[in-house]
Amino acid sequence: MSKKYNGSCHCGAIQFSYEGEEITSGLRCNCSICARKGAMMSPEAIPVDALKIKANGEDLGLYQFDSRVAKHYFCRRCGIYTHNEMARKPGHCRVNLGCIEGLDTSNFEVKVFDGKNLL
Ligand SMILES: [Zn+2]
Incomplete structure (x- = not known):
């Protein structure tokens, strides 16, 4: 059963929503950037088309490195990382579970993706 989720950065300048698999667990990655961010990500790879972003172009920051x-x-205002488009699955995103409205991740089982060696 799919579920509708709404999320935002801390200051609210960036809002997103999507409909997808119910979120019952999290994903962490140990690559150079994810290790620094420490965010718990959505296990589901969400098609870019399914993820609706509402933000002023100015506020939505984009960071790329290496292969780009x-x-x-x-968010350029509050600095919160909201989502990323995946290197391993172009055209798909993972969202920062901490940004999702009303989602309590404290008891989630967390899988680790070995991005350090696989990306
Ligand atoms: Zn913000």
Whole structure:
């Protein structure tokens, strides 16, 4: 059963929503950027078309490095990382579970993706 989720950065300048699999667990990655961010991500890879972003172009920051395939998005006002477009699955995103409205991740089982060696 799919579920509708709404999320935002801390200051609210960036809002997103999507409909997808119910979120019952989290994903962490140990690559150089994810290790620094420490965010718990959605296990589901969400098609870019399914993720609706509402933000002023100015506020939505984009960070890329190395191959510049993955796109790491964040809020330029409050600095919160909201979502990224995946290197391994172009055209798909993972969202920061901490940004999702009403979602309590404290008891979530967390899988670790070995991005350090696989990306
Ligand atoms: Zn913000």
